[in-house]
Amino acid sequence: MLNQTSVTEFLLLGATDIQELQPLLFVVFLTIYFVNVAGNGAILKIVISDPRLHSPMYFFLGNLSCLDICYSTVTLPKMLENFLSTHKAISFVGCLSQLHFFHFLGSTEAMLLAVMALDRFVAVCKPLHYTVIMNHQRCTQMASTVWVIGFFHALLHSIMTSHLNFCGSNQIHHFFCDIKPLLELACGNIELNQWLLNTVTGTIAMGPFFLILLSYFYILIYLVFKTLSCSMLHRALSTCASHFMVVILFYVPGVFIYIRPTSDSSMEQDRVIAIMYTVVTPVLNPLIYTLRNKEIKRALIKMIRRKL
Numbered sequence: 001m002l003n004q005t006s007v008t009e010f011l012l013l014g015a016t017d018i019q020e021l022q023p024l025l026f027v028v029f030l031t032i033y034f035v036n037v038a039g040n041g042a043i044l045k046i047v048i049s050d051p052r053l054h055s056p057m058y059f060f061l062g063n064l065s066c067l068d069i070c071y072s073t074v075t076l077p078k079m080l081e082n083f084l085s086t087h088k089a090i091s092f093v094g095c096l097s098q099l100h101f102f103h104f105l106g107s108t109e110a111m112l113l114a115v116m117a118l119d120r121f122v123a124v125c126k127p128l129h130y131t132v133i134m135n136h137q138r139c140t141q142m143a144s145t146v147w148v149i150g151f152f153h154a155l156l157h158s159i160m161t162s163h164l165n166f167c168g169s170n171q172i173h174h175f176f177c178d179i180k181p182l183l184e185l186a187c188g189n190i191e192l193n194q195w196l197l198n199t200v201t202g203t204i205a206m207g208p209f210f211l212i213l214l215s216y217f218y219i220l221i222y223l224v225f226k227t228l229s230c231s232m233l234h235r236a237l238s239t240c241a242s243h244f245m246v247v248i249l250f251y252v253p254g255v256f257i258y259i260r261p262t263s264d265s266s267m268e269q270d271r272v273i274a275i276m277y278t279v280v281t282p283v284l285n286p287l288i289y290t291l292r293n294k295e296i297k298r299a300l301i302k303m304i305r306r307k308l
Contacts, residue, residue: 108150
């Protein structure tokens with residue numbers, strides 16, 4: 001049963017309180033959004049259409065590009081609308097929907113990055129068994145599993161948030177509906193919601209992160225002690241570098257928002273950091289993979305030449 005209090009909508013106060021900056025920010029974020037959709041869309045298209053890229057690494061990269069497009073689409077269009085609007089309202093159901101899809105896609109991406117690290121571990125450390133271990137069926141199962149777990153993790157938060165009472169202010173000091181700002185507006189006991197955020201979300205975020213670190217630890221050990229060829233060492237490190245850069249860009253802002261104690265956070269800092277992982281990171285991911293991956297670059301150039 002949904003919340004029955006007098007609050008039927010929330011006011012999103014946005015990324016900044018300075019009115020004069022909002023038209024400029026609208027242009028900047030609209031440009032970033034178009035670059036994000038175009039960049040990730042291009043990667044998704046070439047991964048699907050180019051037979052040479054039908055391998056586990058590019059299958060997961062296609063999933064990541066799809067996630068990045070959706071992830072930004074959850075928050076950016078509403079933010080852009082509010083830059084030009086004087087009434088920055090979002091309905092209660094709309095707010096819950098935004099919260100759900102934000103955490104669904106965010107937690108799915110965290111787990112997908114761990115799967116991609118596992119793929120790199122098998123490719124580097126078990127090259128002769130790679131095609132057997134990372135066969136198409138297993139890759140599909142792994143990708144499907146992280147999407148399903150992400151969905152139900154977000155559903156848990158959505159249901160718990162829908163049962164909170166909101167009897168005071170309806171002003172959210174953020175540019176989208178997230179759990180922490182909503183909990184600050186809630187009346188009554190929020191201990192269970194806070195526990196879910198700290199324990200369940202913390203586990204879903206940090207569990208994959210430690211798996212990523214463990215995968216790269218074993219990769220480094222293997223390369224240092226078992227690789228005799230410098231060219232092979234360089235190729236393996238280059239392949240892993242793109243993924244590790246994406247991991248850092250995704251996890252560092254998220255840790256600042258969700259892992260640090262609430263008492264240490266401020267709304268202004270949270271808004272700035274949230275822009276980093278909802279807006280900047282998704283647009284940088286295709287650039288990182290395109291600039292560092294020769295196969296992606298070749299396929300992209302081939303696709304552009306075909307269009308001209």
